[in-house]
Amino acid sequence: MPDIDFEFIVIHLPHYGRALLLTLALGLGAILGSLLVGLPGSLILHFRAPVLRRVVAAYVEFSRNTPLLAQLFFLYFGLPAVGIKWSGFTCALTGLTFLGGGYMIEALRAGIEAVGRPQIESALSIGLSRPQIARLVVLPQALASAVPALAANCIFLLKETSVVGIIAVADLMHLTQGLIGLYYKTTESLLLLVAGYVILIVPVSLLFSRLEKAVRRAEFG
Amino acid sequence: MTTTANAPVLIDAACVTKFYDTRKALDNVSLAIHAKEVVVILGPSGCGKSTFLRCLNGLETVQAGSIRFHGRDLARPGTDWRPVRQRIGMVFQSYELFPHLSVRDNLLLGPVHVQKRPRAEALRQAEGLLERVGLADRLDSFPRQLSGGQKQRIAIVRALSMNPEVMLFDEVTAALDPEMVREVLDVILGLARNGMTMVIVTHEMGFARAVADRIVFMDEGRICETNTPVKFFTAPDTDRAKRFLSRFLY
Amino acid sequence: MLHALELLWQNAPLLLDGLWATLGIAAAATFFSIIGGALLGMMRASWNNAIVQAAARAYLELFRVIPILVWLFVFFFAVPAASSLDISGTLAAVTVFSLWGASEMSDIVRGALKTIPQAQYDAGRAIGLSGAQLHLRVILPQAVRRMLPGAINLVTRIIKTTSLVVIVGVVDVVKRSQQIIERTKEPFVLYAFLLLLFFALCHPLSRLSRRLEKRFN
Numbered sequence: 001m002p003d004i005d006f007e008f009i010v011i012h013l014p015h016y017g018r019a020l021l022l023t024l025a026l027g028l029g030a031i032l033g034s035l036l037v038g039l040p041g042s043l044i045l046h047f048r049a050p051v052l053r054r055v056v057a058a059y060v061e062f063s064r065n066t067p068l069l070a071q072l073f074f075l076y077f078g079l080p081a082v083g084i085k086w087s088g089f090t091c092a093l094t095g096l097t098f099l100g101g102g103y104m105i106e107a108l109r110a111g112i113e114a115v116g117r118p119q120i121e122s123a124l125s126i127g128l129s130r131p132q133i134a135r136l137v138v139l140p141q142a143l144a145s146a147v148p149a150l151a152a153n154c155i156f157l158l159k160e161t162s163v164v165g166i167i168a169v170a171d172l173m174h175l176t177q178g179l180i181g182l183y184y185k186t187t188e189s190l191l192l193l194v195a196g197y198v199i200l201i202v203p204v205s206l207l208f209s210r211l212e213k214a215v216r217r218a219e220f221g
Numbered sequence: 222m223t224t225t226a227n228a229p230v231l232i233d234a235a236c237v238t239k240f241y242d243t244r245k246a247l248d249n250v251s252l253a254i255h256a257k258e259v260v261v262i263l264g265p266s267g268c269g270k271s272t273f274l275r276c277l278n279g280l281e282t283v284q285a286g287s288i289r290f291h292g293r294d295l296a297r298p299g300t301d302w303r304p305v306r307q308r309i310g311m312v313f314q315s316y317e318l319f320p321h322l323s324v325r326d327n328l329l330l331g332p333v334h335v336q337k338r339p340r341a342e343a344l345r346q347a348e349g350l351l352e353r354v355g356l357a358d359r360l361d362s363f364p365r366q367l368s369g370g371q372k373q374r375i376a377i378v379r380a381l382s383m384n385p386e387v388m389l390f391d392e393v394t395a396a397l398d399p400e401m402v403r404e405v406l407d408v409i410l411g412l413a414r415n416g417m418t419m420v421i422v423t424h425e426m427g428f429a430r431a432v433a434d435r436i437v438f439m440d441e442g443r444i445c446e447t448n449t450p451v452k453f454f455t456a457p458d459t460d461r462a463k464r465f466l467s468r469f470l471y
Numbered sequence: 472m473l474h475a476l477e478l479l480w481q482n483a484p485l486l487l488d489g490l491w492a493t494l495g496i497a498a499a500a501t502f503f504s505i506i507g508g509a510l511l512g513m514m515r516a517s518w519n520n521a522i523v524q525a526a527a528r529a530y531l532e533l534f535r536v537i538p539i540l541v542w543l544f545v546f547f548f549a550v551p552a553a554s555s556l557d558i559s560g561t562l563a564a565v566t567v568f569s570l571w572g573a574s575e576m577s578d579i580v581r582g583a584l585k586t587i588p589q590a591q592y593d594a595g596r597a598i599g600l601s602g603a604q605l606h607l608r609v610i611l612p613q614a615v616r617r618m619l620p621g622a623i624n625l626v627t628r629i630i631k632t633t634s635l636v637v638i639v640g641v642v643d644v645v646k647r648s649q650q651i652i653e654r655t656k657e658p659f660v661l662y663a664f665l666l667l668l669f670f671a672l673c674h675p676l677s678r679l680s681r682r683l684e685k686r687f688n
Contacts (some may be wrong), residue, residue, distance in 0.1 A: 065627065065673035067634035069645065070665045077652075078662035121280050122317030122376075126331035126383055127306040136330065140321045155535070162538035166638060173540060186552040190545055194537060201536045218321070218363075 027158040030096030038104025063102030076167040092164035111146030151208035237286035248442040264439035310380030318364040370401030489647030503569035508576020516584040560639035579621035583614040620684035627673040
């Protein structure tokens with residue numbers, strides 16, 4: 001083990017703080033965006049809306065079967081060649097949302113499908129209308145059973161933010177790569193990097209496992 | 222039970238025919254249900270008895286025939302089932318209480334959201350009905366905290382709290398542990414005594430005999446025999462019914 | 472369109488060379504993931520020792536909390552700095568992807584073993600099977616069917632993850648594309664090609680995984 005240069009760590013702590021905030025903003029933005037894509041998308045798939053269903057299904061397949069790295073390179077370097085220019089941050093947010101949207105659609109759709117046909121028939125038999133059934137019977141149960149998958153997707157997206165450094169977004173990875181190149185303080189930079197992700201993910205992960213437990217208790221006793 | 226043959230016809234199903242793809246699930250089924258009558262439909266599994274019941278609640282579409290209820294033919298496409306379902310209650314084999322709602326909210330869902338009745342009044346009624354099925358103390362429980370028998374009694378109350386004119390029971394004891402069957406059947410028997418019109422699909426032969434005004438025996442999508450309970454269980458008219466009944470004897 | 476195809480055709484040897492590198496890393500990582508995951512999964516399912524279970528959980532948490540790219544950096548930069556071992560990008564990638572893949576695979580294996588009801592073990596014992604026979608003839612055949620969808624899905628994730636190796640200097644299909652872009656200034660065509668290439672690799676596997684899952688349910 002080489003000696004750790006604590007002075008280096010202290011000097012660069014503020015940089016890591018800023019990069020952490022940026023990574024967090026990106027991750028939360030992507031989670032929000034992908035949920036906004038996911039809800040209508042899953043409803044379109046569930047209700048088999050004509051034409052739209054095919055578009056959504058194709059999107060889900062594409063977003064889930066291509067790496068974020070290739071998506072980002074295409075958005076950031078590919079599209080400007082045909083006249084579409086974006087900032088790195090916009091690109092990163094778009095790419096992460098594009099990726100996460102596909103995963104969220106699947107998670108929510110599976111949640112909706114977990115509510116069985118008999119539940120819907122039982123709701124029909126007391127005269128509830130379709131919109132009432134969706135709002136009062138299906139959605140609460142669907143969201144509850146989708147919580148574990150949604151939580152996994154959120155953590156997945158937070159971790160995937162690590163890739164955006166490749167398109168010059170000043171996130172934790174980008175900063176680390178830069179510092180290693182500049183000062184050759186490999187151990188210190190990587191320590192700060194790992195610490196950054198632990199600070200980012202662990203609270204979220206704990207929060208979600210709390211939520212999952214609460215939901216499970218509410219649903220199944 | 223009471224004689225009901227002269228009472229007015231409430232539901233009049235005539236020549237109801239239903240296909241699943243090419244398989245005929247219901248073949249020219251005609252059955253008139255009189256007010257205050259208790260009709261029990263018996264038959265081997267897959268004979269179409271549950272399918273017929275589901276047709277009466279609009280959960281299956283029929284390809285031919287008519288189902289007349291208050292002067293309207295429900296078998297026609299485009300029927301608005303929502304008002305009909307408020308007058309024809311249904312109870313399912315697997316209870317299908319809403320797991321995310323308390324007993325109270327399960328019972329109020331229909332009266333408040335569908336019938337737009339005042340909450341306080343609906344709650345009073347629900348409490349009264351719970352009392353009658355012996356579950357007055359379960360208002361704040363969740364379905365997961367109840368036994369199967371309790372869940373099914375709540376499901377019956379949920380249907381009753383819409384003040385229906387007819388109740389449909391689809392094998393409501395089939396999923397229950399044996400020791401819980403009785404408590405559910407007692408509730409249905411109580412309803413029969415109070416003059417509720419009911420169509421019951423069941424495999425409980427003793428119960429069928431005790432509760433029915435009329436037994437309808439179905440096989441292969443058709444009604445084979447209609448009879449009084451006494452005659453059906455002692456000397457059925459058809460060989461098919463005889464064979465069916467012999468399977469329940471040791 | 473024609474121009475794009477011509478461009479790709481002319482550079483096909485370079486792209487193919489990169490594709491082999493990508494697939495080689497993915498294949499090696501898959502191989503080690505399955506072996507490591509099977510061992511770890513069986514251990515987690517049946518070795519009820521508190522220390523073993525805690526160690527396994529800690530191992531899984533390391534990969535659940537920290538992104539793979541971070542691990543790639545750690546192995547590529549920190550291990551050589553700390554130990555004077557010279558680790559190539561390829562070796563770092565195969566190591567990290569295998570360790571991560573094994574943790575994921577162990578979850579799949581453990582999950583599949585847990586779904587086999589106790590009654591199956593009892594029934595096997597009741598007809599006199601030995602422990603090994605029981606596992607080989609009764610439990611594993613059922614469990615493997617349940618593992619397949621998840622395992623195939625994991626392969627697609629490994630393939631997608633392999634795209635990260637370009638960041639630690641491996642000359643994979645992404646790097647080759649970038650080299651061609653340097654020369655031809657055609658980023659749109661080549662990056663679109665990359666997207667389609669990864670899609671063509673992963674999509675059939677995803678479909679297979681979904682079909683198997685439907686069939687087994």
